[in-house]
Amino acid sequence: MARRNEHSKAQLRTLAIAAVRAIVAEHGPEKLSVRKVAERIGYTPGMLYHVFACLDELILHANAETLDGLLQRMQAASALPPAEALQAMAGQYLAMAREEPHLWQLVFMHRMPQAVAVPAWYQQRTGQLFRLVEEQMARLSAQRDAAAVHLAARTLWSSVHGISVLAVENKLTIAGDVDETAMLQSLIHHYLTSWARDRDQERVHGEDA
Amino acid sequence: MARRNEHSKAQLRTLAIAAVRAIVAEHGPEKLSVRKVAERIGYTPGMLYHVFACLDELILHANAETLDGLLQRMQAASALPPAEALQAMAGQYLAMAREEPHLWQLVFMHRMPQAVAVPAWYQQRTGQLFRLVEEQMARLSAQRDAAAVHLAARTLWSSVHGISVLAVENKLTIAGDVDETAMLQSLIHHYLTSWARDRDQERVHGEDA
DNA sequence: CTCTCTGTTGAACGATGTTCAGCTGTAGTG
DNA sequence: CACTACAGCTGAACATCGTTCAACAGAGAG
Structure with missing residues (x-):
């Protein structure tokens, strides 16, 4: 045999x-x-x-394919005007999560065993996701320095991620229906509206109204 | 024996x-x-x-205590002016996640076995978290209807959640350090700035710049 | 045709969550 | 005070899990 x-x-x-x-x-x-x-x-x-080497490596490869799918769909959206592009990218994130909820759960839930680093080829994928967002943020406000764009891109995309995770795991259906698409639109619209307007935000802390 | x-x-x-x-x-x-x-x-x-009944029920009770801790700390912040209160609440979320990362990982990573509903006594906790946020959002813009406050609160808090999850799981340290506190401040500041200003946001979709 | 090497097996190990027959103390009854 | 009945708890068992590795068998070289 x-x-x-x-x-x-x-x-x-x-x-x-x-x-x-x-x-x-x-x-x-x-x-x-x-x-x-x-x-x-x-x-x-x-x-x-x-x-x-182990099951985790296999899972990581399976997840990489899921991320590649998202990357492709996000890249397709990157030709639009920046605000629309970001809306479309987030929409693709949510759409994929709804089309293949189990595969996205695998992406979300997987953790490396105890302080073992995520391999570089995988980090490269997640890095690319953030970079696509950064590009659009930079287009939106050209005079911002790289650090501000970096921070804003991560802020926005982590938020999109948060909404998508809770959506896929049905943790938002508590006390009435919610429209995740509307949440993403609201998030991106309001964050970008204020961010693009206000050039000195990084020095502003939450004082009073 | x-x-x-x-x-x-x-x-x-x-x-x-x-x-x-x-x-x-x-x-x-x-x-x-x-x-x-x-x-x-x-x-x-x-x-x-x-x-x-099973391990999951035990874990759920352990997680409930973690959530109760957050609820307490969030309630303590709710006397501040709304924008500050929300900043403080998010700060408490991140602070707790950093103080007890493992306990928060348990909260984040736990899933109910296959379409088994989360018990009511647990849902009540997560519902309360959203409600505390809703209260502040309502204070911020009294003339908004309940549905708009509901949506905005969930949007904002899911976003805070997203940033905190990625922070606890060290998935943001890719390509340079990030300051999660700054991310939360940026998120809340910009989202609230635009949301409080714009009373008709729910009819606005991402058109162009 | 034989040898070697290597891809693959299958059994084993330790660990996991969960079940349940049965034991043994405690409490109630006479 | 003895006896019974019940309930709390045990401990062994089951099925499953990821992982390892000696041993085997088929392909390719000589």
Whole structure:
């Protein structure tokens, strides 16, 4: 039974990643297991450890594909005028989260085991997401310095993230329906309106009205 | 060895919840297990199932205490002028997340098993958090209708949540340091500035600049 | 045709959440 | 004070999990 040589190492990786995504998309992240992945691609669990260091690495690769999908859709929106582009990007984030809630739950919930750093190839993806937002913020207010754009982009995108997480996990349905799309629009509209107007915001702290 | 009767059911619950919080605070959420909780309070794992339905219920109670702590600190801030109050509330959120990162990770990461609803007594807590924010938003713009306040409060607090989650999980340290306090201040300042000014925002969608 | 090497297996390990028959102390009854 | 009945708790068991690794078997080289 050993030494089948039906697939190359690269093929096995691709197969395994696809299996992870299929299992999670169909049955949710909590049903994912090494054994189920192996069974789905017709191998034994042990094999996966010749191709991935551990389950976390496999999950990270599956999540990278999800992020790549978002990156693509965000890039498609980046040609619009900045405020519209950011609205569209956030809309794509929410749309993807609604289309494949389980795959996004996998992205959100996954944590590296105890102080083990996220690999560079993965950080590069999340970095790119922020960069796309930064680009639009810079277009919106050209005279702002890089640090201000950096801060504002992270602020805005973390906020979009927060709304999307709670939406995907149905933690907003408490006490009446909420329209997540309206929340994202409200967030971006108001944040950008004030941010673009006010050039010295980084020195302003919350005093009084 | 059976039938010790040293503690009442209520005492056992309190002991177990405290044990969960101690284990998580010391070693992180991933080190939590029914067996460790039982060992810490000098009982066997089986006992816990006479007092809680499952591990998730125990975790939910531990998380409720964390939320209660935040509620208290937020309530203390609610006497300030609205904009300051919201800044202070968000500051408390971040402060608590930094003081007890592991306990907050437990709050953030916990999911109910597959479409099982969060119990009412827990939803009440998260509802209260939103309500405290709503109150301040209402104070800020009295002529806004309830639906607009509802939406804005959820938008703002979900955003605060997003920034705090990413801060606790160190997912913002990608490509240079970020000051989460500055992010929260920026978010609240700009969102409120525009929201309080613009009374017809709910009909405004992201058109062009 | 044989040897070597390597891809793959399958069994094992320790850990997890959860269940439950059964034991053993405590409380109530006579 | 003895006895019974019940309830609190145990401890072993089950199924599952990620991970490891000795051993095997098939492909390619000679």
